Amino acid sequence: MKGRITGISGPTVTIDVKGLKLYERVAIGRARLLGEVVRLEPKRAVVQVYENTSGLALGEEATGLGNPLTVRLGPGLLNRIFDGLQRPLSDLAASQGPFLLAGEEIPPLEKGRVWIFHPSRKPGEEIASHDILGHVEEGPFRHFITSQGACGCLASIMEGEFTLDQPVAVLEGGEEIFATHDWPVRTPRPWRKKLPPTEPLITGQRCIDFFFPLARGGTAIFPGGFGTGKTILEQTITKFAAADMVIYVGCGERGNEMAEMLEEFGSLTDPWSGQTLMTRTIMLVNTSNMPVAAREASIYTAVTLAEYYRDMGYNVLLLADSISRWAEALREISSSLEEMPGEEGYPTYLSSRLASYFARAGVVETLAGGTGSLSMILSVSPPGGDFTEPVTQACLRTTGSFLMLDTALAHRRHFPAIHWFQSFSLYEGDVETGFEKKVDPRWGELKKACRMLLQREETLREVAEIVGAEGLQDEDHLLMNVAERIRRDFLCQNAYTEDAFSPPEQTFERIRAIIDAYNEAKERLAAGEPVEEILKGGAP
């Protein structure tokens, strides 16, 4: 289907091509910029273009490419950095230089790279439609290759070295099965059954693991104003979370942060696997000054990659910084399409799109018969730090955990600036039993004690502001003291030192020491010891 450009407005281009399908990919202009059809009318189609439209001319040609936006799946994606459309950024730099110019197509998987296939089936066996045929070693992982829907009797299967353009298996009808395939990013990958998330996702951050635990297969949002430490927290979790692999999407944020992360991850060691962090990571980057419409696609590219590894039976963590920039891209495209706006100019379908996106997270029984999980952590950048705005509110309706990053805490340099009263995690009940079994049976008891102490401190603080610290009762002095210890030595965690990663056992030990010291201090007070003595000796 060919035609011509009849209109250009921001990231949307109108073309007079007929017979296109919604979300079909289109190549626009002489530069063949990539876009997706977002609206169809009798004689024309409107395309959202993923690159800068500056320089496109009226009358230039437009071609429908026949299929929707897909992502190429296969070995060789880990340990790499792509843009939101899966173009490898390091390769682009090698070819174009340091600046990103429009229109270049570079395949995401390296053609000439040699892999070693380890088959797990033999010729003559019956293959069902999603059976595992074998694997290749990729970094610390076994990258499983399935029959991807093909079924029949296996005629031949690869063993040893091969390149991705060679089939790994041939069926008795002549059908070839390759190690790579494409998947449309807006279509969730299928599973057999969804299972409830009950396992915790250990982050190594005390405040999160203890008070607001995340679950494997669960979802979480980190809303916060600028300067509250969202990105540092996301990057710290990316480094230490107990997930097999991590997909990190830099959606509309700073280029320097991405560059630094890439450098760090290439040298830091993953505490769980012993190899560098980058070997278990895929980074997708669309910086704030890269074309806006591509942000819209980037989160879908990311979740499809995540689902792919989930389907191999792994526990995948997807982090996006920040989902607000995706919502802004959605708003801009909607505005170019002259759609009726909803609240704050966002399209009225913002909530439903977000809900569908969150729904792609979860624990599943895969088509191959195993179990895999996809956990999601999204940061939100509410304008003015106002959480009543549409994106935060829409996320709140569907998210499992809500970790509110507070500006006042950030100003006091209390990091992570997680507000311990406003945040919540719906997974708390489910995962607590797990912690009590695996770490210590007193987990729940200490958590309750902590919460109560912090709550009491809040009340006392208001009193202290009026009567002064000296006006407090002795018991209350002790309480204020222990509350400060909880905040300073337990909730605060320095992302730049060895303290950045605190496994659950260490987390428990630390809070136990604080609470037990407090209980002891209370006993000493009851026994008549003066509070000044207790604070001097017992305090750190």
Added chain:
Amino acid sequence: MRLAEHRYSSIASIKGPLLFVTGVLSARMGEVVRVLFPDGSEMEGEILKIAGDTVLIQVFGESRGLDVENSSVIFSDAVKKAPLSPEMLDRVFDGSFRPLDGEPMFVPEGWTPVTGFPLNPTSRARPEEFIETGFSVIDGLNTLVKGQKLPIFSSAGLPSRELAAGILRQARMTRKGESDLVVVFVALGLTHHEYAYYMQTLEGMDTPFVAFINLASDPVVERLLAPRFGLTVAEYFAFERGMDVLVVVTDMTNYCDALREVSTAREELPGRRGYPGYMYSDLASLFERAGRIKGRPGSVTMLPVVTMPEEDITHPIPDLTGYITEGQIVLTRALHQKGVFPPVDILPSLSRLMQRGIGDKLTRADHRDTANLLYKHYSKGRDLRSLEAIVGREGMSATDRGMLDFADAVEGEFIHQEGERRNIAETLDTGIALLKRFSLEVP
């Protein structure tokens, strides 16, 4: 490529700086056009939108005098470009890149699209070399490094101008022997008084500069163009000539207001406070041009000045800026009224890249600890001021009174600088002396 020059007289309507031309055969998004006035004068414009054979053009200047009958538009088939040459140094231009200093326009070595191209994140080098501004509150506690974008958030009546001028005068690279520093100064919506003040500062500097001046009386649309000219010139000196460029833009609030004006004229749906919904991406297209490139010398460091409307840091302009830039230097009226200069409030101020730019071999080994201690105790003292307001100094403990005095001393002696420039050693020593005087921990 068009073989003939296309000229259209079919102007359908004119609205403020916007022109609708119909019957257009061939047009390019972002194409530069020449608008011919009935009186013979010319002005440049840019194509913003194409719908069928109707084209929306934004005029880079006053559209007064244009009419539907006797005006015409010539299409150039090219996007807006900036001329470049090493001879740009020590020149002053207006917001449309026309000379303001009486000298003739230079002969360009080449031309580059003013929007620039985004930097591939894998090609970015980490910003880490220290830029010494001579102000302790910045160098010590909110350190500026090469390649960073760090704004000054000010409010009406606060001395942001004096601070910006002070930084322009005092900024020095400390690692190299001589400074290869170049300043690009972009002024948007300046009053004549401010213009004279800044020009005096620039001309008194040893550092070479390039200035783009848009006065308050100049066309509003130029305010959208001038920063892009400035950044294109900065990228040229930085990445093609290996120099360290400091870009100071004042005032970004005037830029955002111009953006809002054009957006409203385009009848686009307004976002918060009437600013366009794409303001974040638009500001990012400017600020993200700061940085360094791997394997190449040179850097672009940005210091935009933002006057917060209503002193409200949650207003879209400072808010969106804060989400993009790598920190902020916040000026506060409370300190200004106490006579502190520069009146920087440490608590909401931040330099996100500070951690990597300080320490042994960069500034001094005890920098990090000194900064953390100063911050920690100052912030305790600040917290105690609310208690003081209720119970009075007499109702407070001796320790608390000490913390209050420490906070006062930090404001009066560390933050406040009476015209003297301090190097990093002097800054850190001043801080340590204060900590010692109040018997607090020292690094």
